[in-house]
Amino acid sequence: MEAKKIRRILDIVVLPTAILLWSAWYVFGIKGAAFKDLILIKPIFFLMAILYVINGYTDFRAIPKAESEQKVIKKGLVLFIIGIICYLVLLSYIGFILCTLAFMVYSLWILQVRSKVLLIALPVIFTIVLYVIFKIGFAVPLPSGFMPF
């Protein structure tokens, strides 16, 4: 079977199945649930199950005719998402200013920005703008990490 077809089948099956399984866990996993607690969500789950079957069937039938290219998950996108996750993990420890500077330099780099001026100026200016707007303007307690501000 072609790799593209296998990818397409995985796309059709994996995501809707994951959503349906989560929905099942959500609806049937509620501890001490009375009828009232499920009055809306239980019928919704069964409706989703029916739609899952119908959508899966129509998507499978459409596989041979589908001409559009599936979006390929590119390396740059994966690195970008990893960057966001690392940012969130390190934010409380390193603080908003340093973390934001690092993240912006990192993301500009993986987006192929190579100008040294831009790699320094844009993160610095933007971090200052964000800090002024949110921390000073809106009094949002941005994490300071080990820094005093």
Add this chain to the structure above:
Amino acid sequence: MSDLMQGLIQGFGSIFTPVLLLYMLVGTAFGLILGALPGLQGSMGMALMLPFTYKMDALTALVFLLSIYTGGLFGGAITAILINTPGSPANLATVLDGYPMTKNGQSSRAMGIALFCSVVGGLFGCICLVALMKPLAVVSLKFGPAEMFMVAVFGLTVVGSLSKNVLKSIFAGLFGVLIGTIGINSIGTMRGTMGIAYLYDGVPLVSALIGFLALPEIFDMVIKNKISSESAGDSSLKGIFQGFKDSIKHPFLMLRSVIIGVCVGIMPAAGASIATLVSYNMSKQFSKEPDKFGTGIPEGVIASETANNASEGGSLATMLVLGIPGSTSTAMLIGAIMLQGWAPGPRLFIDHSDVIYASMSSLFLQQIIMLILGIGLCYYGRKVISLPTKYLIPCITMFTIVGAFSGRMVLFDVGLMVAFGIIAWFMKRNDFPLVSVVLGVILGPLADANLLRTYQMYSDNMWMIFTRPITLGLALLALASVFLPIIMNARRKKKIAIEY
């Protein structure tokens, strides 16, 4: 009525002072900018400024907060059009045609339409507020749990029309409803929280809005070069005024959207978010070319932005006459009234009529100020999207992260937003419309809580709810919303088949 007109005319005289004009200018600008920032809303600005209003006199306080409210309603349309992220639930339907217009290189035109229609909707909403305040408020009192459940169902029926693949759209909408019902429900049962305390109050709306709508677009931008094909040489002012002309060409559409906006605006807790969706859906159903909705046509933006601003009049009627807040923003206004030592409710018009009428008069002027400031915002907003995405992506991403954090000041909300973003990107790859998910997240809690209350009231015989005329009417509207497009589509295809 003559007392009302006299009160308003006197009110107009009171608001033309340098101080009040300055507060209106600053408030509207503040609301516009807040609304345009991803993750922030006009209601946040009102919350921030509320403590400062304690030191102001009542009229200044109300005028200032109303200005922020007015500005915030349009500001959210900017991000809805430029980066597919509604600034608030009230701008949800604007993304459906606004963002496609940006991708078609017509961002200025879309923003021009949104601005003009916001002003028109706001002005007519104010006229309705003045003319129909008391009858509107009386009708709003008739909305009990059964009616509110039907309002949510009616809003959810829009889901089916948001995509060509109706079944996937419904699946996505139902998924959104389940997400929206996570948390402790109104009878104290914990659902889907996985023991995480941050989910006890439910999924934060900002995380869902940004995660499902903005992040997938940001991820797509990582592999594209620009957001739109609009050339840098195009004059954005020309595009904005073209948008004004487009709006003027659809007077009946604007009128219908105003009526829908005002009528829905009076419903407590429904307000602008449902008004915009219902208006969009009805415009699509009654359009001669319904298939074009969602591809980037002016009618889609006209319907959504006129209705959400018109709903302001309806929700203010409920707040001023009955003292019932229909939204976070109107709750802030009630807070401001109470900070002045006044009791919200019908006695406001007896004890403080001069201030209330002057505040209502200021609403008209705020729309004009919003028009002037909005042109500037639209002009510079358009310039932003012509930048290469490699510079925009880190900046927009940081705004979304800080915006998501600002709501409850917890990093969990940001993590949730990122998780939603990743799920949404995969859903988008498989043609699941993401607006349907967000619609479910917004309306799910409303439907769930009111169905529960309805069950508690009518547990012996639930069918009794259909003896209530408003519930029955809304149920019929919901059925019509589902089946009418199917019937009209079948008739259209039959007509085409006969012609050929």
